[in-house]
Amino acid sequence: MNWISDWALPKISGLFKREVPENLWHKCPACEQMIFRRDLEAALHVCPHCGHHMRISAVRRLECTLDAGFSRIELPKAPADPLRFRDQRRYSDRLREAQVKSAMDDAVAVAHGTIEGERAVVAAFEFAFMGGSMGAGVGEAIVTAAKLAVLQDSPLVVFTASGGARMQEGAISLMQMPRTVIATRLVKEAGLPFIVVMCDPTTGGVTASFAMLGDIHIAEPGAMIGFAGARVIEQTVREKLPEGFQRAEYLLEHGILDMVVKRGEMRGVLARVLGLLRVPLVAPAAAVEPEPEAPPAEEPAAPAQP
Numbered sequence: 001m002n003w004i005s006d007w008a009l010p011k012i013s014g015l016f017k018r019e020v021p022e023n024l025w026h027k028c029p030a031c032e033q034m035i036f037r038r039d040l041e042a043a044l045h046v047c048p049h050c051g052h053h054m055r056i057s058a059v060r061r062l063e064c065t066l067d068a069g070f071s072r073i074e075l076p077k078a079p080a081d082p083l084r085f086r087d088q089r090r091y092s093d094r095l096r097e098a099q100v101k102s103a104m105d106d107a108v109a110v111a112h113g114t115i116e117g118e119r120a121v122v123a124a125f126e127f128a129f130m131g132g133s134m135g136a137g138v139g140e141a142i143v144t145a146a147k148l149a150v151l152q153d154s155p156l157v158v159f160t161a162s163g164g165a166r167m168q169e170g171a172i173s174l175m176q177m178p179r180t181v182i183a184t185r186l187v188k189e190a191g192l193p194f195i196v197v198m199c200d201p202t203t204g205g206v207t208a209s210f211a212m213l214g215d216i217h218i219a220e221p222g223a224m225i226g227f228a229g230a231r232v233i234e235q236t237v238r239e240k241l242p243e244g245f246q247r248a249e250y251l252l253e254h255g256i257l258d259m260v261v262k263r264g265e266m267r268g269v270l271a272r273v274l275g276l277l278r279v280p281l282v283a284p285a286a287a288v289e290p291e292p293e294a295p296p297a298e299e300p301a302a303p304a305q306p
């Protein structure tokens with residue numbers, strides 16, 4: 001080819017080419033309507049046409065829950081690939097890939113700050129990180145969040161989104177179930193509220209451990225919440241499952257959840273619940289006029305030994 005097509009034409013077309021960002025539109029997976037990406041971002045990834053709640057990242061979750069100026073905390077490093085597990089690929093390779101893609105060490109991000117002025121420690125699962133699966137790293141994150149809540153005398157709020165245990169960590173992954181339960185018990189023992197917000201999907205080992213032990217259970221509309229998948233259950237019990245089985249609205253009707261709250265209203269609801277739970281029912285001890293201390297009673301003299 002000559003210099004015109006090789007050099008001049010690309011230069012000229014480069015001069016006139018308008019920058020069109022890719023992925024300007026997003027198709028709603030529920031109603032298949034096209035949504036302008038900026039509108040979707042403003043609506044916190046809730047479809048303006050049908051109200052479908054799409055999955056959002058852990059970092060975005062922290063940003064839209066906590067007031068500006070919150071601080072994310074660094075989490076202790078868990079041993080990577082303790083079993084040197086390999087299926088089609090090495091677990092260590094999968095882990096590294098997920099870390100690069102999400103810019104997170106593992107599937108949970110923890111931050112502390114305020115929600116509409118109410119102090120809280122918030123942990124959020126990142127479903128894009130290996131399906132939000134719970135291995136040693138996630139266990140460590142929940143333990144750290146619980147300890148921080150106790151230390152700061154703050155309520156603990158956990159946004160769950162998980163496919164369950166991380167099978168590449170075998171029994172170590174299963175051990176995170178009692179670990180996270182004990183960690184969240186510490187929060188309750190300190191008299192602090194522990195609130196679970198179940199997002200789509202919350203399943204497996206996370207459902208079977210701390211996620212079902214909150215003081216208040218909230219879920220996002222349409223979130224899939226359960227232990228085993230509907231197909232597995234259907235095959236086991238050989239029965240047709242009811243409409244909407246394992247969806248947030250169904251669980252609310254059957255008493256597993258306290259509330260189903262839209263993403264746009266979540267902050268306000270959390271702040272109100274925390275405010276109600278944190279109002280002291282009795283006057284604080286310092287406000288009560290202390291009784292004047294009585295002089296110590298004379299110790300009766302011991303009877304003389306004969």
Ligand SMILES: [Zn+2]
Nearest residue numbers: 028031047050
């Ligand atoms: Zn939609």
